[in-house]
Amino acid sequence: MTKTDKQQDIFNAALKLFARYGFKKTTVEDVAAEVGMTKSNLYFYVTNKRELYEHTVGNSLRQWRNSVVSAISKKDDVVEKFAVMASKSFEYLSNHEELRSILIMDPGIFTLSPAEDRFYEINQGAMMLIKNILIQGIEEGRFYEVDIDHMTELLFSIYIMFLIKTYIKSEGSSASRMYEEGVTLILRGLCRKDL
Amino acid sequence: MTKTDKQQDIFNAALKLFARYGFKKTTVEDVAAEVGMTKSNLYFYVTNKRELYEHTVGNSLRQWRNSVVSAISKKDDVVEKFAVMASKSFEYLSNHEELRSILIMDPGIFTLSPAEDRFYEINQGAMMLIKNILIQGIEEGRFYEVDIDHMTELLFSIYIMFLIKTYIKSEGSSASRMYEEGVTLILRGLCRKDL
DNA sequence: AATTGAACAAATAATTCAATAGTTCATTTT
DNA sequence: AAAATGAACTATTGAATTATTTGTTCAATT
Numbered sequence: 001m002t003k004t005d006k007q008q009d010i011f012n013a014a015l016k017l018f019a020r021y022g023f024k025k026t027t028v029e030d031v032a033a034e035v036g037m038t039k040s041n042l043y044f045y046v047t048n049k050r051e052l053y054e055h056t057v058g059n060s061l062r063q064w065r066n067s068v069v070s071a072i073s074k075k076d077d078v079v080e081k082f083a084v085m086a087s088k089s090f091e092y093l094s095n096h097e098e099l100r101s102i103l104i105m106d107p108g109i110f111t112l113s114p115a116e117d118r119f120y121e122i123n124q125g126a127m128m129l130i131k132n133i134l135i136q137g138i139e140e141g142r143f144y145e146v147d148i149d150h151m152t153e154l155l156f157s158i159y160i161m162f163l164i165k166t167y168i169k170s171e172g173s174s175a176s177r178m179y180e181e182g183v184t185l186i187l188r189g190l191c192r193k194d195l
Numbered sequence: 196m197t198k199t200d201k202q203q204d205i206f207n208a209a210l211k212l213f214a215r216y217g218f219k220k221t222t223v224e225d226v227a228a229e230v231g232m233t234k235s236n237l238y239f240y241v242t243n244k245r246e247l248y249e250h251t252v253g254n255s256l257r258q259w260r261n262s263v264v265s266a267i268s269k270k271d272d273v274v275e276k277f278a279v280m281a282s283k284s285f286e287y288l289s290n291h292e293e294l295r296s297i298l299i300m301d302p303g304i305f306t307l308s309p310a311e312d313r314f315y316e317i318n319q320g321a322m323m324l325i326k327n328i329l330i331q332g333i334e335e336g337r338f339y340e341v342d343i344d345h346m347t348e349l350l351f352s353i354y355i356m357f358l359i360k361t362y363i364k365s366e367g368s369s370a371s372r373m374y375e376e377g378v379t380l381i382l383r384g385l386c387r388k389d390l
Numbered sequence: 391a392a393t394t395g396a397a398c399a400a401a402t403a404a405t406t407c408a409a410t411a412g413t414t415c416a417t418t419t420t
Numbered sequence: 421a422a423a424a425t426g427a428a429c430t431a432t433t434g435a436a437t438t439a440t441t442t443g444t445t446c447a448a449t450t
Contacts, residue, residue, distance in 0.1 A: 003422090027411060040414085049412065056358070068424045113354060113364030144383070147376055154373045161307060161356040169308030178349045181342060185349070188339070189384030198391090219402095223443060235445085236393050291442065 007045055009035050014056040019098035022105045023053050054118065057109065060099050061122050067092050068129065078137040079187060085129060086183045089159075090176075093167065100167055108167050110160050127156045134190075143190045158182065199390040202240055206231050209251040216291035216337050218248050249313065252304065255294050256278060256317050262287050263324065274382060281378045284354075286370070288362065295362055302363050307388045322351045329385075340386045353377065 013034035017026045028049050032039040046052040071088040093100055103109055111117050119172045131152040137143030162182065166175040208229035212221045223244050227234040241247040266283040270276045288295055299302055306312055326347040332338030357377065361370040 028413090029411080037423095038425060039412085040426075043413070044423065072327075112360045112362070115364070146380070147372070149378070150369070150376045152370050153369065154377050157356055157360060157373070158353055161352055165307045165352060169306070171308065171310070174345070174348065177342070177345050177390070178352070181345045182349050185341070185346070185384040186380065188388075189380040189382075193383075193388030222441090232392095233394060234443085237391065237393075238444065 004026075006035075008044055009123075010042070010052070011056050014052055015060055015098050017103070018053060018056060019101040019105075023049075028052075035118070036069070057102055057106075058119060058122060060102065061109075061119055062125075064089075064092050064096070064099065065122065065124050065126055065129075068126075071130065072133075076139060078133060078142055079191065081133050081136070082187060082190075083183065085133065092177060093163075103167050104170075107164070110163050110168065112157060112160060121186070123156070127152055128156050130159075137190060142192060145191055146190070155186065158186070199242070201230075205237070205240055206251050206254050207249070209247055210293050210297070212246060213251060214296040214300075223247075241268075252297055252301075253314060255291075255297065256304075256314060259284075259287050259294065259318060260317065260321055261292070263321075267324065267328075273328060273337055274386065275381060276328050276331070277385075278378060280328065281354075281374070282294060285361075285374060288358075298358070298362050302359070305358050305363070307352060318351070322347055325350050325354075332385060337387060339387055341385070350381065353381070354383060359369060 010031065014031050017030050017034060020026075029039045031043040031052070035042070046055070068088045069083055071084050072081050076083055086184060091130075093103075108116070109119060114120060114123075117123055125132075131148060134143065134146070134148050134151055134155075138145055138148070162175065162179055165171055166179070203225065209226050212225050212229060214314065215221075216225075223237060224234045226247070227237040230237070233389050241250070263280055263283045266279050270279055303311070304314060309318075312318055326343060328341050329341070329346055329350075333340055333343070348370075356371065357370065357374055361374070368387075
């Protein structure tokens with residue numbers, strides 16, 4: 001078993017424990033025990049507790065985004081891409097309780113303020129998905145010629161707002177209906193009417 | 196000077212101090228001194244510190260909404276109403292630093308979760324503005340026949356999101372451009388294309 | 391009815407100390 | 421040499437205590 005494999009084991013163990021007990025209540029020794037090693041040995045793989053946590057969460061967020069990327073790449077039509085991005089993203093979280101639990105316990109992961117975004121690069125990646133869809137839609141003449149960067153930021157903010165409403169505050173039923181209404185509204189707002 | 200007048204004086208003094216020092220750092224004695232009375236006399240007008248604060252903020256929020264209501268009432272066209280609602284609301288806050296400061300110091304005033312909304316009735320009032328515009332737009336056949344309640348909640352959430360981004364997290368420049376993009380996007384998304 | 395000062399109660403801040411948890415490292419095992 | 425360990429060290433946390441400030445009440449006064 002290579003070092004990278006072991007690190008993945010550690011991430012998995014850490015995710016499980018952090019999801020259940022939160023950052024504070026989870027001890028380094030708990031994580032070490034879960035992977036079956038002593039805590040001092042854990043320090044051979046990670047530099048400190050905080051970094052272990054951020055890496056664990058980051059890793060999990062990246063898998064989430066990759067799942068969306070892969071779903072989008074199966075579509076050509078730009079409107080379908082947008083719809084799939086929205087639905088896949090929602091669906092993935094529904095199926096990953098541990099990640100959900102982390103998001104609930106640590107609301108700071110999703111902030112409306114880039115400046116205090118601990119996962120800035122990862123979220124930038126997510127914004128790129130939106131941006132590329134906007135670019136394609138405009139190039140193909142199907143979307144209005146909006147200001148791409150501002151519209152990207154706007155759509156991302158609305159997306160984050162939904163995540164907060166749906167998962168962090170838990171108003172599941174109403175928020176998921178809102179989500180559908182939102183996707184429809186936005187697609188109508190993006191698509192040119194003269195087609 | 197009537198009792199109600201004096202209460203208004205107290206609200207003004209309290210707003211000034213709360214805006215500057217926040218709830219915790221402002222003492223009841225500070226407020227009393229600002230109006231020129233002893234703190235024991237202040238208790239002749241208010242029941243306790245927390246209520247004084249909530250009344251002060253509520254009072255301020257109501258004035259804000261009234262200013263928007265009065266601006267809307269000058270328009271007949273539903274699209275103009277929507278646009279004026281958005282711009283007037285934005286403009287009012289720009290011109291009222293104390294209220295802005297309160298919102299920044301107490302982020303809980305604007306929450307994405309109705310359940311923990313301390314100013315629920317006031318915000319319901321704001322949602323009514325949106326709702327009535329939606330109803331008019333749909334009745335006149337200018338808007339798509341959306342689900343009114345969910346769309347109202349969605350638009351209100353987007354609005355709150357903007358407030359958070361613009362004032363609570365302070366990214367003034369970018370957020371105000373986003374605001375314009377957002378109003379355009381939403382109006383396009385609401386308005387029927389077959390007209 | 392409005393205002394006050396004095397008294398009381400509640401909340402907050404500062405300090406201490408013991409226990410826990412995070413981190414490092416010299417040494418051992420593989 | 422890489423991986424793992426236990427023991428030692430340091431930093432954090434939580435509980436308990438006390439001191440201080442602030443919120444609130446109320447009988448007496450204007």
